[in-house]
Amino acid sequence: MTEGEPKAQGPRRPEMRVRPTAPIVPPSNVSGNALMLVIAIMAFLACLTFGAVSMVRATAASWQSQISREVTIQIKPDDALDMEQALKDARDLALTFAGTRDGTIVDRAATARLLEPWLGEGLNLDELPVPRLVIVTIDEQNPPDFAAMRQALAGKIPQAFLDDHRTWVDRLVAMARTTALIGTGVLVLVFSAMVLTVVFATRGALSGNRHIVEVLHFVGAEAGFVASEFQKHFLKISLKGSFAGGFLAALCFAVAGFWQGRSIATPESDQATALFGTFSMGLTGYLGIAATMVVIALLTTLTARFTVMRTIYEIDLIRSDPSRTDQLPDS
Structure with missing residues (x-):
């Protein structure tokens, strides 16, 4: 073999292939x-x-x-009572207490809708002694003094009753x-x-x-x-x-x-x-x-x-x- 002549390559060995390993726990035996x-x-x-x-x-x-964030003022009807003015006075009085946020007077139409499931449609509230409501939103973290509010309402409007929903809560x-x-x-x-x-x-x-x-x-x-x-x-x-x-x-x-x-x-x-x-x-x-x-x-x-x-x-x-x-x- 002269110098510079490429060397003759011998027979190549076959490549060794790694056989894939099967799982130790045969799934066919332990199907589960x-x-x-x-x-x-x-x-x-x-x-x-x-x-x-x-x-x-x-x-x-x-x-x-939802129950804890509201209190209700109920005013019973009376012949000598101006209901609309009493509702406004009760709302304004409640909002003077610290811890109250807003007050809403439930109008006559909304009151009638509340009674429809029991008394039916077409109610005439003037013929029934139905209390009117004022819903007062309060601060849950800093609620007002309900005892003082109840006493103030009773002194100004004897027909008013404060329901703080404590029993329901x-x-x-x-x-x-x-x-x-x-x-x-x-x-x-x-x-x-x-x-x-x-x-x-x-x-x-x-x-x-x-x-x-x-x-x-x-x-x-x-x-x-x-x-x-x-x-x-x-x-x-x-x-x-x-x-x-x-x-x-x-x-x-x-x-x-x-x-x-x-x-x-x-x-x-x-x-x-x-x-x-x-x-x-x-x-x-x-x-x-x-x-x-x-x-x-x-x-x-x-x-x-x-x-x-x-x-x-x-x-x-x-x-x-x-x-x-x-x-x-x-x-």
Whole structure:
């Protein structure tokens, strides 16, 4: 071979290809379809209950705020009383107190509309001893002295009566607390049932695949490695199930809110609003649903890890006891 002549290239070696690794836990053996369905159902119930409790609390707080920000002055009719002048005097007197913001006289037409559900249409208020109303808006953070206002009204207009709605507010607060307590109790029961169901379903799915854990442990895999492989598998299952259940619960509230928004001023919507308030949970409710989904996924993952570690401990316990070696699988 002369200098400068290119060297002859020998036969090229075939390129080595890395064979793709299969998952340690075969999905075909540990499908987890039943577990995924159980997680989806329990996540739906838990998120639905959490959303309902959040909605009830928000509605009760809204009602309480609306009632607390107003007081009512009722003036009973009297033959010697100029009703229109008495209404103006009562409003002006109430606005002299610190903590009041505005006063509105309920006119005759509005009073008649308030009585229509009970007395029908076409009312003649001159023929009925119907009290007239003055609605006074107050500062919730700095309310006026109701006792002094009541005394001043009684001295100037004997037919006037101040209703600060304290009785209604106390009853509403008690009802809201009771409803929230009952809802929280239901949420605790649903979540407890979900915990037990997920635990037993996860253990059942793992008990049917104990041989996989035994084989991996016998070939030298550490307990932490085996547990992490099962964790990954069950984390995927739990995320799919919890996302499906949580998404369905959030969709139910969104559809209910959309229906309520589209059917405003209809009898069905008015009745639903009067009983349940608005079907809007707000950002807090949806964040709570997302947090519930995460808790379910973590619960399932930790249960899988605990079960695998316990299974490996039982295998090691059997191997260390010669009298129990017959319980080991044939190699």
